[in-house]
Amino acid sequence: MKSLIREFTKGITVLNPTFGLILGLCPTLAVSTSLFNAIGMGVAATFVLVFSNLIISALRNFIPARIRLPSYIVIIATFVTVCELGIKAYLPGLSKSLGIFIPLIVVNCIIMARAEAFASRNRILPSIFDGLGMGVGFTLGISIIAFIRELLGSGSIAGIGLLKSNEFILVMILAPGALLTMGLLIALSRLLGITKR
């Protein structure tokens, strides 16, 4: 049980995909303009991570090593499609604002990295916890970035405006703001010892 908890927490702290491994940057930079989008993206990626880790771990002894990557992609793409159609059906607003970035979860490095580095070598239960931890870590990372960018760039939190003014720092919701916020947060997480150099 203790090792399961460790598999879960490492994705949030030392191996945090956003601040520690620095993986999956395209959605992190592109979608973190608002907290709502970021949480949606994080939950979608977590869903795919958990289920792809589960299936890949269960099939790890049946997939021949030479075709393992195509096999992973087929498995991941299946869950991404499930996720995409689900969001389209039940959360059309989120689907519209995330757009192409939901199907692009298929090529998200975090999911491929965990399939290759963890799920293909470990038993099912640790793989689920690993996927869950990585997913929560990713969701937290992208949400923190989105919180800061949305607050400074458009003066609101999850779409709820705080001030009736339009003097906000426009650059924060543009591309440079994403890179600036992310770089400073990586520095901070290393300073605090959450992730390692």
Add this chain to the structure above:
Amino acid sequence: MSNNLLVSASPHLHKKESVKRIMWLVTLSLVPSGLAGIFIFGLGALWIMALAVAASVITEFALQAVTRRKITVLDGSAVLTGLLLAYNLPADVPFWLPIAGAAFSIAIGKQVFGGLGQNIFNPALVGRVFLMASWPKYMTTFVKPMSYDAVTSATPLAALTEGKVLGNISYLDLFLGNRPGCIGEVCILALLIGAAFLLLRKYISWHIPFSYIFTTGLLSYIFGAKTLFGGDWLSHILSGGLILGAFFMATDYVTSPLTYKGQLVFGIGCGIITVVIRLWGGYPEGVSYAILIMNAATPMIDRYTRPIIYGS
């Protein structure tokens, strides 16, 4: 300057020069242009300069105190950054704009990289580009000169970009600064006085400013009009921030190449990018972006223009 950095065989002679002295002398060389800016745009310009300088000094002090590094606010580099940033602002911006820009210049443009000598980009221009991207409304509203009330007007460069002829502004007006623009960029005469001082005292070499201005003039002469070789090159040189940028910002020691050959490449590159942005880009002015892009290319220029070491 670059030949001062060459280490030759001994004996060495000790010179009085130091980073601190050079920074304060460059600041001094900017004073005529600041006075001209106050004369042209009124006392508001003085306030903006004071706020920008104070904010950058305080930011530098606070960050060095928090990170427990040596406090170097008296070396003049923070004052210079704040002053240059203020020179790049229109005269009637709200009071918090120079403060935000100067704090960003020092924090993100300089101290994040480890302080003076470590920064990749010119800090004052980092601050200007940050303000331009964040509050374009304030950064592109210019007051008319000598009116002392907020009558806004398009800059000559914006008119040039739209292909209009500068009917009511003569070359003399452009030279003396009787045109809308940023505080420190309008009076070419005052800028040239400061630049001449720096050139004569050999604090800057002619390579970057002259290759930059020459390239800009040549390319705007060739491509500046509907037919080739008919552009109004003199207006392109005299308007916008070219003179301020070429003499005082592109020549920043930290972010420009070390060798003369590299400096020529740097200046020509700045000129090409400036003209491309002015004539075909989305912004009317491209000097700050041109210098920043070439700042990024400086390590590469230095690598390919390294002098041959005989005997190695």
